[in-house]
Amino acid sequence: MSPDALMSVRQLSAAYGRQLACREISFELYPGEVICLVGESGSGKSTLLNTLAHRHRPASGEVIYRHARLGPVSLGALDEARLRELWRTDWGFVRQNPRDGLRMRISAGGNIGERLMALGERHYGRLRETAVEWLRLVEIDPQRIDDRPDTFSGGMQQRLQIARNLVTRPRLVFMDEPTSGLDVSVQARFLDLLRRLVAEMGLSVVLVTHDLGVARLLGHRILVMKEGQIVEQGLTDQVLDDPQHPYTQLLVTSVLAA
Amino acid sequence: MTDQPILEVQTLSKRFKLHTRDGIEIPVLEDIEFRLGAGECLVLDGPSGAGKSTLLRCLYGNYLVSGGRILLRRPSDGLVLDLCSISPHLLTDLRRTTLGYVSQFLRVIPRVSAREIVAEPLTAVGVPMAQALERADALLDRLNLSSRIRHLPPATFSGGEQQRVNIARGLIVPKPVLLLDEPTASLDARNRAVVIALIQEARLAGCAIVGIFHDREVRDAVATRSFDIQPMEREAA
Numbered sequence: 001m002s003p004d005a006l007m008s009v010r011q012l013s014a015a016y017g018r019q020l021a022c023r024e025i026s027f028e029l030y031p032g033e034v035i036c037l038v039g040e041s042g043s044g045k046s047t048l049l050n051t052l053a054h055r056h057r058p059a060s061g062e063v064i065y066r067h068a069r070l071g072p073v074s075l076g077a078l079d080e081a082r083l084r085e086l087w088r089t090d091w092g093f094v095r096q097n098p099r100d101g102l103r104m105r106i107s108a109g110g111n112i113g114e115r116l117m118a119l120g121e122r123h124y125g126r127l128r129e130t131a132v133e134w135l136r137l138v139e140i141d142p143q144r145i146d147d148r149p150d151t152f153s154g155g156m157q158q159r160l161q162i163a164r165n166l167v168t169r170p171r172l173v174f175m176d177e178p179t180s181g182l183d184v185s186v187q188a189r190f191l192d193l194l195r196r197l198v199a200e201m202g203l204s205v206v207l208v209t210h211d212l213g214v215a216r217l218l219g220h221r222i223l224v225m226k227e228g229q230i231v232e233q234g235l236t237d238q239v240l241d242d243p244q245h246p247y248t249q250l251l252v253t254s255v256l257a258a
Numbered sequence: 259m260t261d262q263p264i265l266e267v268q269t270l271s272k273r274f275k276l277h278t279r280d281g282i283e284i285p286v287l288e289d290i291e292f293r294l295g296a297g298e299c300l301v302l303d304g305p306s307g308a309g310k311s312t313l314l315r316c317l318y319g320n321y322l323v324s325g326g327r328i329l330l331r332r333p334s335d336g337l338v339l340d341l342c343s344i345s346p347h348l349l350t351d352l353r354r355t356t357l358g359y360v361s362q363f364l365r366v367i368p369r370v371s372a373r374e375i376v377a378e379p380l381t382a383v384g385v386p387m388a389q390a391l392e393r394a395d396a397l398l399d400r401l402n403l404s405s406r407i408r409h410l411p412p413a414t415f416s417g418g419e420q421q422r423v424n425i426a427r428g429l430i431v432p433k434p435v436l437l438l439d440e441p442t443a444s445l446d447a448r449n450r451a452v453v454i455a456l457i458q459e460a461r462l463a464g465c466a467i468v469g470i471f472h473d474r475e476v477r478d479a480v481a482t483r484s485f486d487i488q489p490m491e492r493e494a495a
Contacts, residue, residue: 002347030347041386192369199381201376235319235346242321248276253278 001064002074006031006053006172006204008072012061014044014051021047022228024061029170034198034205036215038251041226045208046226049174052091052206054083068171087116092165092173096180098157101164102149106231108135108160109145115168134163138193155186159193171188175207179214191217212255216240224248263293264415264466265317265435266392270326272309274315285490286312290326293484296434299467299480304487310470311362312439313487317341317468318359319349332356333434354382358430359437364420366413371397373408376426383431390430397426401452417444429456435461438469442476454479 001008007029009085014022022044029035037045050056052063054075063075069088075083087093095101102111109131113121121127132142138159140152149157158178165173179187180193197219198205209215215222215236222239224232224247243249270290275283286309294300302310311408315321317328319341328341330352334409341349341357351426353359367388373394380390398408401422407415418451425441437458452475458478 028345028347033347033350149279220350233346233440234322235349237320237345238322241315242274244322249277 002028003032006032006033006066008064009052010062010064012048012051013059014047016047020228022051022225026061026232027223027230027233029172029202029204029206031180032201032202033220034207034218035221036216036219037208037223037225038205038210038212040210043225044228045210045229046176047213049176049206049208053091054089054192055087055093055173065172067245082095088115089168090172091169091171092168094161094165094175094178095174096159096177098149098154098161098181101161102157104150105146106148107146108140108149108152110162111149111164112167117165119168123180130167132221134167135160137197138163139189153186154182154201155190158182158190162194162197166201166203169201170203172204172206175205177208177210179211194218194249212240212251224251261295263295263329264331264333265468266329267292267317268326268329268400269409270313270316270328272312272321272325273324283388287316287487288490290487294435294466294468296464296466297418297461297482299461299469299482301477301481301484302468303484305489308487308488308489311439312438314468314470316358318353318357318437320359321479330435332483338472354379355373355431356433357383357435357437358431360425360439360441361492362439364412364427366411366420366467368413369411370394372403372412372415373421375412375423376430393416393430394426397430398422400456401426402449418446418449421445422449425453425456429460432460432463432465434465436465436467436469438440438471440470440472442473450476 005028009027010024012025025048033074037048039045047056051058064072065075072125078129104227112131112134116127116130122217131145137144139155149160152160180189182190191214206217208255219236222233222236223230224239224245225246232239232243232248238246240252243252267290270287272287273283275281275400290313292300304310312321317321325343329338330341331338338432370411376394376398377390381387384393388411403419403422412420421444442453445453454476
């Protein structure tokens, strides 16, 4: 692992049943860096994301993570409790469908407070104060704090997911197509917010998207996936302006402007 | 002071392979070599289509070279790095601190104001936002960009206004190597003079510059040397 990398992925493969979904993936992620995984549906992007976070156990290979207390650890060697702790505190996971990432039956404030409570915060006033602060940060009217997310618009739900995940100030956030369910105008506002928070908090992000425009706007680096493998990777502007692999050339020439 | 080059290009070549066009190969650059020291301004000469912009993009790592080396001596520690083989992470770092590039056209970031676009490279090297915006304003003042429009995203700006935003963004962090792709193409005489002055100041402060300037006046004002690039087809014929 490079001395300043946050995560090092080595020869990682994942399978569903006997079907190999991603093969021999290797890359490193640095603090404050946004990596975009691009490729068509079925290319293994989401599987890779879940496998990186060890929500899905790899078939082979490993992910080394620079743990805040333990230093570099192989995630495969961590027990469930330690992994769970990472999921709840040091990492965030933003889902494509807010229904998978939010608790729809508890209030917006409750959604934001949950991770803090898992860390042991019990003081009602402080929890509420933090929730109000985060609602403001993600541009949701704090008056809606007691409303359930199923009364929110799609854009608000996605912003609430961001607040719920970032409230513990994680170092690493996984995002699975967070904008694909949103209208274009709503998407723009969401991307602005994301861009600002990522820069301000110095977050490392692995973001799955099939939208090259999103990758151009947010990504420092791009990994292009096809049939479970990385066919090309590099700096975002290099991959988009001078794509090398036939598949990347096809992707780039297939959009109007990215 | 040493006379070691800060930038050295060795046998650089660039071909484009178009897989979506039956894999045809377009050779653009071949066997490009030069050395550049601090305080020099190398002007790339040659007709349109000769590959001058392509060369600048290769130097910035925006295009991948097909062969050769681009050696950059990092001023912070004197280490010589081959830009063609370093990690993307290191290249990103060099772009932030060492290697500047002003493209021909501003790539507008949607919904971000002109002054924030200019201030951003400063915040990326750790300058606090308030201070970065102050310096952005000072530079935009010099470039005569009206303070009335600075708070707007530049998408609706004129070509000349966008170009001044682009120049300000490219020059706001002083960097040891600067790549300039026709930074004065759509500027009026007054602003052209400002840009000439900015380039001269950077050079006299020790910056090594590689530039493309179609405007004679600008070219003659800033060049210390020139390098000729001819289209490859012509040579082959």
